[in-house]
Amino acid sequence: MSETTEPDARTAAAATDSDRAVLRTDGVTKRFGGLTAVDDVDVEVQKGEIVGLIGPNGAGKSTLFNCITGTLSADEGRVYLQGQDVTDWPEYKIARAGLGRMFQETRIFGDMTVRKNLLLAAQEGGANVGSLLRRPDDTLIERTEELLDYVDLGGLAETRAGRLSFGQQKLIEFAMELMAEPDLLLMDEPAGGINPSMLENLIEYIRTANEDEEATIFLIEHNMDFVMEIADRIYVLAHGERIAEGTPEEIQNDQRVLNAYLGRE
Amino acid sequence: MSTSESEDSTGLLRTVLPPNQVDRVFDFCGENGWKLLALGAVVGALPPLLGLEQGYYMTVVSEMYLFAILALSWDLVGGQTGYPSFGNMAFFGLGAYVTAILVKDFAVAFPVALIAAGLLALLFAALIGAVVLRLRGHYFAIATLGVLLAAQQISRNLDITGGASGKILLQVPSGTVFYYLFFGVLIAEMALIYYLSNTRFGFILNAIRDDEEKATAMGFNTTYYKTAAWMLAALFTGVAGGTYSLFNTFIDPQTAYNGAWNVELIAMALLGGSGTVAGPVIGAFGLHTLIEFVETAFVGWQLVLLGGAVIVTVIGFPEGVVGTLREYASEMAYYERGGMAAVDSGEDTEVTADE
Ligand SMILES: Nc1ncnc2c1ncn2[C@@H]1O[C@H](COP(=O)(O)OP(=O)(O)OP(=O)(O)O)[C@@H](O)[C@H]1O
Numbered sequence: 001m002s003e004t005t006e007p008d009a010r011t012a013a014a015a016t017d018s019d020r021a022v023l024r025t026d027g028v029t030k031r032f033g034g035l036t037a038v039d040d041v042d043v044e045v046q047k048g049e050i051v052g053l054i055g056p057n058g059a060g061k062s063t064l065f066n067c068i069t070g071t072l073s074a075d076e077g078r079v080y081l082q083g084q085d086v087t088d089w090p091e092y093k094i095a096r097a098g099l100g101r102m103f104q105e106t107r108i109f110g111d112m113t114v115r116k117n118l119l120l121a122a123q124e125g126g127a128n129v130g131s132l133l134r135r136p137d138d139t140l141i142e143r144t145e146e147l148l149d150y151v152d153l154g155g156l157a158e159t160r161a162g163r164l165s166f167g168q169q170k171l172i173e174f175a176m177e178l179m180a181e182p183d184l185l186l187m188d189e190p191a192g193g194i195n196p197s198m199l200e201n202l203i204e205y206i207r208t209a210n211e212d213e214e215a216t217i218f219l220i221e222h223n224m225d226f227v228m229e230i231a232d233r234i235y236v237l238a239h240g241e242r243i244a245e246g247t248p249e250e251i252q253n254d255q256r257v258l259n260a261y262l263g264r265e
Numbered sequence: 266m267s268t269s270e271s272e273d274s275t276g277l278l279r280t281v282l283p284p285n286q287v288d289r290v291f292d293f294c295g296e297n298g299w300k301l302l303a304l305g306a307v308v309g310a311l312p313p314l315l316g317l318e319q320g321y322y323m324t325v326v327s328e329m330y331l332f333a334i335l336a337l338s339w340d341l342v343g344g345q346t347g348y349p350s351f352g353n354m355a356f357f358g359l360g361a362y363v364t365a366i367l368v369k370d371f372a373v374a375f376p377v378a379l380i381a382a383g384l385l386a387l388l389f390a391a392l393i394g395a396v397v398l399r400l401r402g403h404y405f406a407i408a409t410l411g412v413l414l415a416a417q418q419i420s421r422n423l424d425i426t427g428g429a430s431g432k433i434l435l436q437v438p439s440g441t442v443f444y445y446l447f448f449g450v451l452i453a454e455m456a457l458i459y460y461l462s463n464t465r466f467g468f469i470l471n472a473i474r475d476d477e478e479k480a481t482a483m484g485f486n487t488t489y490y491k492t493a494a495w496m497l498a499a500l501f502t503g504v505a506g507g508t509y510s511l512f513n514t515f516i517d518p519q520t521a522y523n524g525a526w527n528v529e530l531i532a533m534a535l536l537g538g539s540g541t542v543a544g545p546v547i548g549a550f551g552l553h554t555l556i557e558f559v560e561t562a563f564v565g566w567q568l569v570l571l572g573g574a575v576i577v578t579v580i581g582f583p584e585g586v587v588g589t590l591r592e593y594a595s596e597m598a599y600y601e602r603g604g605m606a607a608v609d610s611g612e613d614t615e616v617t618a619d620e
């Protein structure tokens with residue numbers, strides 16, 4: 001939606017724009033021993049956007065996510081959420097500040113029922129002790145029903161989540177995020193391992209979350225058709241460095257991207 | 266846990282005890298948990314009123330309640346939260362000594378001493394929890410065992426604890442008082458844990474067990490919740506220890522920090538089914554009765570029996586009695602409730618999806 005962000009034009013207007021960014025990283029660098037997995041990366045995600053992050057395997061995409069969420073601490077650089085410097089915050093506190101995250105390898109609580117997974121995800125009342133010590137109220141339980149019906153898993157509420165198939169677990173993880181209503185949702189390969197017939201549904205779900213639930217979305221994806229269709233803007237990483245940024249059309253025609261990435265496929 | 270490979274032997278079982286019927290029993294228990302607990306409270310309160318006299322049987326039943334408290338407390342952290350402790354008897358011993366010392370040396374009233382014992386155990390848990398709960402898996406288990414051994418050594422060396430010869434307590438309440446005390450604490454603990462298991466606090470504990478990193482990524486400061494569960498477990502274990510010291514009229518480092526009990530209470534939770542409220546209690550009742558029987562019938566063999574029971578459980582029923590039954594009951598439910606529609610590769614998917 002915001003075509004105003006030109007990385008090279010750091011005018012006053014762009015600066016106020018940065019302050020309104022839901023997410024901004026400033027020179028984030030992460031090294032593992034001799035390997036620089038993320039190298040001086042700046043990204044910016046504006047409210048309401050769906051931004052893609054692509055790059056070959058091992059480019060550092062998941063590592064960048066980990067630095068944003070606080071799972072890993074960046075060696076250099078800063079991370080800002082809604083204008084606030086969260087670089088040194090513990091991971092749980094960053095999540096509480098409105099950041100949702102779906103993992104590349106899909107993580108749900110396997111020995112708990114599907115319903116409990118969803119109820120736990122609700123951020124309403126936060127970590128407030130009083131609300132944690134009350135039984136979840138009916139509106140919350142109705143919301144779980146609603147969301148399960150929405151992702152076509154109605155009827156599985158009392159099933160142990162670990163019994164579900166991989167694709168179903170992915171949908172549960174997504175429904176958990178809808179339950180949490182984050183301001184910014186980081187999705188690490190949402191389409192990975194999903195049945196091709198489900199892809200259209202997934203696009204629909206993500207769009208709805210973006211439009212109706214007002215979640216800003218930053219997603220990593222290998223499936224090019226998918227990411228080109230859904231993203232407003234795309235960042236490209238290769239060997240830890242950000243090599244391009246632009247609209248899907250720009251990225252598809254960018255020579256550096258073609259060389260580093262699309263050309264290899 | 267593959268159920269499909271024992272098709273033949275379960276065939277008969279399925280006819281005698283169909284999974285959906287077991288499922289119905291679970292649903293019934295789930296919907297009527299409080300009523301069942303109230304019923305249990307009434308039934309357990311009756312025997313002394315109906316003429317159960319002080320003596321061997323009352324002692325055995327009281328000990329059954331004691332072990333149920335210990336197993337349930339262990340399970341709150343070991344089963345519900347996924348941090349298997351090998352040091353729970355440290356809280357027990359601490360509670361036992363605090364009560365014994367207060368009652369004998371400071372002439373404090375027993376109930377007051379008991380409350381002090383529980384609170385001190387809770388405080389102790391908060392302090393060491395901050396250190397040991399950072400560790401996971403084997404490291405956590407070893408660290409908690411270290412705490413237990415250290416506590417035992419300290420009680421051996423101090424004067425106030427009576428050193429290696431311990432403390433003898435002669436002026437104690439009657440057996441009936443202890444019966445109701447153990448029973449009351451057990452019912453209170455079951456009610457509390459049952460209540461918590463239906464709140465989001467309880468869900469967080471289970472989430473920590475299933476995937477602590479995911480729980481953190483969802484915004485939960487897991488240290489905080491783990492420590493809370495650990496303190497709660499210590500509170501009940503400490504009160505149980507305090508009650509036991511007077512019940513037993515004698516306490517020394519060996520009985521207060523009993524190594525065999527330390528294993529027994531874990532075995533009870535696992536046998537009955539960890540991660541549930543009923544499981545550890547059923548396990549404690551069952552195993553303690555068995556141990557008591559073996560102890561009288563084949564003197565000196567109870568540890569062998571215990572070891573055997575643990576091995577059989579871990580291999581045959583890793584989920585314990587309650588867990589195995591629940592798994593059996595829910596086997597069909599997944600398909601009946603529409604799970605099949607989305608599973609493409611046939612019957613094995615539910616088994617492989619487990620891990
Ligand atoms: N914890 C770690 N320790 C050491 N090296 C790591 C660690 N995590 C990632 N790496 C390395 O950092 C590089 C970037 O990894 P990362 O997982 O971020 O890539 P990615 O872009 O997400 O790749 P993929 O598309 O395969 O998921 C890789 O070379 C990887 O081996």
Ligand SMILES: [Mg+2]
Nearest residue numbers: 061062063104
């Ligand atoms: Mg990755």
